[in-house]
Amino acid sequence: MTDEVDISVDFAGLRLANPVFTASGTCGYADELAGFADINRLGGFITKSITLKPRKGNATPRIVETDSGMLNAIGLANIGLEAFIQEKLPILEKLSPTPAPGEVSRGRGPAVFVNVAGETTDEYVAVIERLADKEAIAGFELNISCPNVTKGGISFGTDPADVAQITSAVKKAAGKKVLMVKLTPAVTDISITARAAVEAGADALSLVNTFTAMVIDIESRKAVLANKTGGLSGPAIRPIAVYLVNKVYNEVTKERGIPILGLGGIRTASDAIEFIIAGATAVGVGTANFIEPSCAVKIIEGIKKYCVRKGVANIKELVGSLGA
Amino acid sequence: MIESHSATSKGVFNAAVTANKRIGQRYYRLGLEFSAEAAAAFAKAKAGQFAKLDLSSTALPKAENIPEDLIDAAGRNILLRRPFSFADVTAKKDKTSVDILYCVVGPASLRMTTLSAGNTVNVIGPLGNSFSMPKEKKLVLLVAGGMGAGPLIYLAKVLTADFSSIEVLAFAGAKTADELPFERRLDQISQELGFAVPEFARYGIKSLVATDDGSAGFGGLVTSCFSQWLGQNKPAGRDTIIFGCGPEAMLKRTAEIAKEKNIDCQVSMERMMACGIGVCQSCAVECKVAGSNETVYKLCCEDGPVFDSKEVVFKA
Numbered sequence: 001m002t003d004e005v006d007i008s009v010d011f012a013g014l015r016l017a018n019p020v021f022t023a024s025g026t027c028g029y030a031d032e033l034a035g036f037a038d039i040n041r042l043g044g045f046i047t048k049s050i051t052l053k054p055r056k057g058n059a060t061p062r063i064v065e066t067d068s069g070m071l072n073a074i075g076l077a078n079i080g081l082e083a084f085i086q087e088k089l090p091i092l093e094k095l096s097p098t099p100a101p102g103e104v105s106r107g108r109g110p111a112v113f114v115n116v117a118g119e120t121t122d123e124y125v126a127v128i129e130r131l132a133d134k135e136a137i138a139g140f141e142l143n144i145s146c147p148n149v150t151k152g153g154i155s156f157g158t159d160p161a162d163v164a165q166i167t168s169a170v171k172k173a174a175g176k177k178v179l180m181v182k183l184t185p186a187v188t189d190i191s192i193t194a195r196a197a198v199e200a201g202a203d204a205l206s207l208v209n210t211f212t213a214m215v216i217d218i219e220s221r222k223a224v225l226a227n228k229t230g231g232l233s234g235p236a237i238r239p240i241a242v243y244l245v246n247k248v249y250n251e252v253t254k255e256r257g258i259p260i261l262g263l264g265g266i267r268t269a270s271d272a273i274e275f276i277i278a279g280a281t282a283v284g285v286g287t288a289n290f291i292e293p294s295c296a297v298k299i300i301e302g303i304k305k306y307c308v309r310k311g312v313a314n315i316k317e318l319v320g321s322l323g324a
Numbered sequence: 325m326i327e328s329h330s331a332t333s334k335g336v337f338n339a340a341v342t343a344n345k346r347i348g349q350r351y352y353r354l355g356l357e358f359s360a361e362a363a364a365a366f367a368k369a370k371a372g373q374f375a376k377l378d379l380s381s382t383a384l385p386k387a388e389n390i391p392e393d394l395i396d397a398a399g400r401n402i403l404l405r406r407p408f409s410f411a412d413v414t415a416k417k418d419k420t421s422v423d424i425l426y427c428v429v430g431p432a433s434l435r436m437t438t439l440s441a442g443n444t445v446n447v448i449g450p451l452g453n454s455f456s457m458p459k460e461k462k463l464v465l466l467v468a469g470g471m472g473a474g475p476l477i478y479l480a481k482v483l484t485a486d487f488s489s490i491e492v493l494a495f496a497g498a499k500t501a502d503e504l505p506f507e508r509r510l511d512q513i514s515q516e517l518g519f520a521v522p523e524f525a526r527y528g529i530k531s532l533v534a535t536d537d538g539s540a541g542f543g544g545l546v547t548s549c550f551s552q553w554l555g556q557n558k559p560a561g562r563d564t565i566i567f568g569c570g571p572e573a574m575l576k577r578t579a580e581i582a583k584e585k586n587i588d589c590q591v592s593m594e595r596m597m598a599c600g601i602g603v604c605q606s607c608a609v610e611c612k613v614a615g616s617n618e619t620v621y622k623l624c625c626e627d628g629p630v631f632d633s634k635e636v637v638f639k640a
Contacts, residue, residue, distance in 0.1 A: 025604070025605075026599075026603060026604065027603060028602065028603045032601055032602045032603045033601070033603065035333055035334060035335065036335070036336065036448075036601065048605075056619075056620065056621050057605060057608060057621055059608075059610075060595055060596070060606075060607070060608050060609075060639070061595075061596045061606075062596070062605070062606045062607075062608060063596050063597075063598050063604070063606040064596065065402075065403055065404050066400075067400050067401060068401055068403060069403065070403060070404060070598060072598070072604070072606065074604070074605045074606065077605045077608070077621060234403055235403070287403070287598075289599070289603065290404060290405075290598040290599040290603065290604050291378065291380075291403065291404060291405055292336070293336065293448075293599075293601065293603075294336070
């Protein structure tokens with residue numbers, strides 16, 4: 001019965017089998033989850049951030065758990081662009097084919113997005129230029145919202161002029177690939193940065209990245225994380241993220257037909273559906289992957305069941321369907 | 325089985341709790357039993373490997389059973405799984421039993437104390453690498469600090485079963501006799517007998533116990549006890565290997581002693597860990613790069629938890 005429900009979505013011209021992604025930094029480069037989850041069943045897959053040069057990342061502790069959430073300050077540890085191309089891209093190429101922009105559904109395989117980070121605009125552009133012709137890659141997620149690095153990251157994502165400048169610079173480099181810009185919630189009005197990204201050429205938005213936060217060890221009177229602050233994720237942030245998705249949907253993306261990838265504390269189908277009702281075309285599962293690696297795949301089934309139960313024939317009916 | 329691509333690889337499984345015995349003020353020994361594919365996966369679990377337990381839906385103890393220092397933390401809900409190494413693994417016909425030694429230190433381990441026979445707990449594992457025993461070694465020295473005894477007890481079993489001609493000696497330390505994670509009160513057992521710790525003695529392994537306050541065995545740090553023993557017995561470095569598990573400061577000192585005496589040494593490290601499967605990059609261990617001043621971060625969950633002590637840049 002659940003097979004009769006159409007949960008495929010059009011995401012910035014990509015025809016996805018379903019609206020469920022795994023979020024950057026929580027699913028590695030796909031090989032790590034092999035044996036735990038069938039990546040090919042996902043609608044989309046977003047890699048760990050890639051930077052031009054390898055990054056060691058921050059000192060430890062890099063994480064700490066808090067009420068219904070966790071803080072991380074990994075510091076964009078990654079193998080760098082060249083090692084990504086040599087070692088990880090072949091793994092992503094082995095996933096089922098990615099639907100190309102404008103292409104009619106191939107019915108299977110996740111759309112692979114490479115999350116790109118950098119300290120300067122030139123670094124972002126260099127990474128994207130080098131990857132723009134790779135067939136296995138459907139698009140890029142521009143990380144201008146990492147709170148855990150001293151240069152780049154969030155500093156690009158809080159000033160609308162910077163958001164516009166970097167978005168238009170990488171848009172050219174991305175060519176025909178989909179450009180998704182990942183927004184930080186650490187701004188007074190997220191619609192301002194969302195609008196800046198969309199007007200500069202973003203094909204999609206993902207929101208939200210983590211909230212800058214701190215946990216203090218009261219015995220030592222020191223911050224628990226070596227980086228002192230980290231990004232708060234998990235169920236604790238979900239209601240705020242739902243609100244911000246709804247706000248951006250209403251104020252920026254709805255009239256322009258730009259899809260939102262909703263992120264923030266999703267670990268069940270119910271959570272995912274909240275984001276879709278708020279205005280997200282697709283959803284990303286992040287922190288929950290750490291606890292239950294097959295969580296995202298289970299959510300796909302849960303969404304179908306909800307649609308059957310509510311008589312929703314096509315999931316598009318749900319997107320932004322928040323009642324008055 | 326819940327998910328696993330092959331019958332003997334790591335996976336997400338349900339385990340039946342068979343026992344949860346309090347063995348000290350804050351120490352417990354949890355017995356788990358795996359069936360079917362999980363039994364096959366855990367039958368191959370090696371000493372030093374670990375599993376992550378989902379304790380998010382495990383009940384809190386009654387208020388009067390919550391230690392005063394954990395009253396505030398007790399109310400916090402649990403999101404992430406918690407990693408534990410194995411103190412014993414026994415494969416039977418189609419079941420595998422796994423013992424976990426744990427200490428109550430926070431809200432998750434506090435909830436763990438309420439698990440009882442008949443309960444089910446969800447487990448990801450077995451994860452990580454293991455201690456590895458070079459063939460040429462004739463003498464194995466196990467150095468344990470506090471809860472670090474857990475994986476070394478299982479290692480003791482494996483070594484004595486697999487290598488008939490080696491000698492194994494265990495050193496176990498804690499702050500006080502109360503804090504030794506063993507079932508018998510060691511301050512009431514004469515050190516003169518030489519088989520002080522029943523957990524090691526059952527494998528025919530002699531052990532020496534140290535407590536910081538002298539309430540059982542050697543008075544002082546386990547590394548001081550260990551260093552003194554090495555000074556007196558002078559084993560040949562090339563024939564000997566040290567396996568250590570415990571607090572980082574203890575492992576650091578153990579690594580220094582191993583270097584001074586030119587003895588190979590493997591240490592099991594501990595880090596805050598979100599996923600345990602190499603995804604989150606939380607559990608970084610800083611490691612030296614051979615032939616350079618550079619360091620890299622390796623992952624405690626996948627590259628470890630067992631590292632050659634010469635490569636680790638200890639934090640303590």
